[in-house]
Amino acid sequence: MSSVPMLARSIVIEPTLAAWREAARPFLESGVEPDLIHFVDTAAASVQPLFVAEALSTSAGVRTGPRPHVPSSFLRRAETVACHRSPGRWNLLYRLLWRLQQNRDLLRVEVDDDVIEFRRLEHQVNRDLHKMHAFIRFRRVAGDFGEEEYVAWHRPDHLILPLAAPFFAERFAVMRWSILTADASMRWNPEMKRVEFGPGVPRERAPEDDELEELWRTYYGSIFNPARTNLRAMRAEMPARYWKNLPELQSMPGLLREAGQRVAGMIESQSALGVMSWIPAEHTLPVLREAIPRCRGCDLHACATQAVFGEGSERVALMLVGEQPGDEEDRRGQPFVGPAGRLLDQLLAEAGIDRGSLYVTNAVKHFKFVQRGKLRLHQSPRLSEMNACRPWLLAELDAVRPALVVCLGATAAKSLLGAKFALMRDRGRLVSSPWAAQVMATLHPSAILRATDPERAEGMRAMLLEDLRQARSIVA
Numbered sequence: 318m319s320s321v322p323m324l325a326r327s328i329v330i331e332p333t334l335a336a337w338r339e340a341a342r343p344f345l346e347s348g349v350e351p352d353l354i355h356f357v358d359t360a361a362a363s364v365q366p367l368f369v370a371e372a373l374s375t376s377a378g379v380r381t382g383p384r385p386h387v388p389s390s391f392l393r394r395a396e397t398v399a400c401h402r403s404p405g406r407w408n409l410l411y412r413l414l415w416r417l418q419q420n421r422d423l424l425r426v427e428v429d430d431d432v433i434e435f436r437r438l439e440h441q442v443n444r445d446l447h448k449m450h451a452f453i454r455f456r457r458v459a460g461d462f463g464e465e466e467y468v469a470w471h472r473p474d475h476l477i478l479p480l481a482a483p484f485f486a487e488r489f490a491v492m493r494w495s496i497l498t499a500d501a502s503m504r505w506n507p508e509m510k511r512v513e514f515g516p517g518v519p520r521e522r523a524p525e526d527d528e529l530e531e532l533w534r535t536y537y538g539s540i541f542n543p544a545r546t547n548l549r550a551m552r553a554e555m556p557a558r559y560w561k562n563l564p565e566l567q568s569m570p571g572l573l574r575e576a577g578q579r580v581a582g583m584i585e586s587q588s589a590l591g592v593m594s595w596i597p598a599e600h601t602l603p604v605l606r607e608a609i610p611r612c613r614g615c616d617l618h619a620c621a622t623q624a625v626f627g628e629g630s631e632r633v634a635l636m637l638v639g640e641q642p643g644d645e646e647d648r649r650g651q652p653f654v655g656p657a658g659r660l661l662d663q664l665l666a667e668a669g670i671d672r673g674s675l676y677v678t679n680a681v682k683h684f685k686f687v688q689r690g691k692l693r694l695h696q697s698p699r700l701s702e703m704n705a706c707r708p709w710l711l712a713e714l715d716a717v718r719p720a721l722v723v724c725l726g727a728t729a730a731k732s733l734l735g736a737k738f739a740l741m742r743d744r745g746r747l748v749s750s751p752w753a754a755q756v757m758a759t760l761h762p763s764a765i766l767r768a769t770d771p772e773r774a775e776g777m778r779a780m781l782l783e784d785l786r787q788a789r790s791i792v793a
């Protein structure tokens with residue numbers, strides 16, 4: 318780094334591109350040469366906020382001239398370079414911008430020292446970003462509502478969280494996640510569709526191992542291709558400091574030892590990774606419907622005929638969520654077309670709701686059953702299966718955005734309202750949920766069909782009808 322000229326004036330800024338632009342503009346407008354000013358950021362200088370204010374206020378006295386030309390291509394690339402830790406990046410950016418006023422093609426001059434340095438910093442930040450995209454591993458923790466949160470701790474070389482945010486926001490749009498680094502943290506709020514930035518978090522305060530560690534190892538074991546192992550390339554791609562964050566790499570020595578046998582028996586299933594890898598980033602009903610047959614997010618796909626996706630249009634006001642497809646739904650590939658669906662149709666008609674105006678789906682998309690002779694008897698999904706399938710339901714919610722979700726039965730209610738939700742205590746009440754604006758839970762029509770006491774069945778039918786009528790009045 319070049320030394321600071323004796324007469325250079327120090328300008329202390331917050332370490333952001335916006336702060337640098339604001340500070341640099343008056344100097345650039347009045348043609349102050351780069352050698353006469355020296356940018357220092359608070360991260361590098363440990364400067365007190367008072368000193369920052371003083372330093373910036375002195376810049377306010379600079380005479381302003383014509384508005385400088387700032388090429389958009391420079392600004393775009395400067396956003397990347399600004400994330401580098403190099404303390405000299407702000408002076409470099411000013412020098413380049415100052416020189417761009419005379420030579421608008423400067424960034425194309427490949428032998429220019431400033432341009433070479435600009436590209437070097439840009440390349441290093443982009444590489445760091447690539448590694449962050451590739452090597453982050455989330456750990457599952459319980460949120461305030463009993464919903465899942467995913468938290469990852471990462472050690473980037475540079476200050477890249479703002480650059481990385483759009484990738485994770487798009488890739489994991491329906492999940493509640495946080496990425497922590499020693500410098501800063503970011504948290505995705507799926508309801509607000511917004512990334513919030515916060516302070517750094519030391520490694521010791523990040524969540525430790527969870528059951529996903531084992532899943533990642535299994536996943537890595539299943540996709541490990543010993544025939545293509547290139548240790549040198551792997552080391553280049555996965556610098557040693559990332560290895561601690563990558564549980565799958567703890568399996569590496571064993572995998573390499575077994576490589577000979579494994580060449581013959583490659584495992585193609587990715588089921589252990591979880592459902593997130595099967596859900597497309599684009600949450601529209603046609604895209605989700607096209608993708609769900611490939612889902613191997615839990616074991617239920619193995620015995621069922623097909624995944625049964627929801628039915629209805631995007632942007633309807635009312636969404637009904639049942640438990641899982643039954644025998645007939647599984648064969649036909651449509652939700653609520655069996656005996657429970659026929660009872661639901663009757664009740665909807667009595668409540669004055671047109672089924673064509675609804676979106677109807679299930680909390681779990683594959684049929685779970687036990688075979689008894691020729692019969693396939695319904696089995697309730699386990700909590701782990703419900704959790705595995707929840708991201709599909711959340712993706713449907715994201716596509717449909719209903720004003721009201723009515724959960725039919727305990728499984729759907731627990732999926733959206735948390736494991737502690739008590740159906741008979743809270744049925745018919747509007748409840749807030751992290752996943753939808755308004756949620757109500759009521760009985761599943763199959764519970765009425767299963768009731769052996771006719772009087773009890775009649776009472777349950779009346780309750781379901783009452784709740785459907787209330788739902789209609791809410792969305793009317």
Ligand code: SF4
Nearest residue numbers: 612614615618683706
């Ligand atoms: S039940 Fe859900 S998570 Fe499991 S395989 Fe089917 S679609 Fe995927």
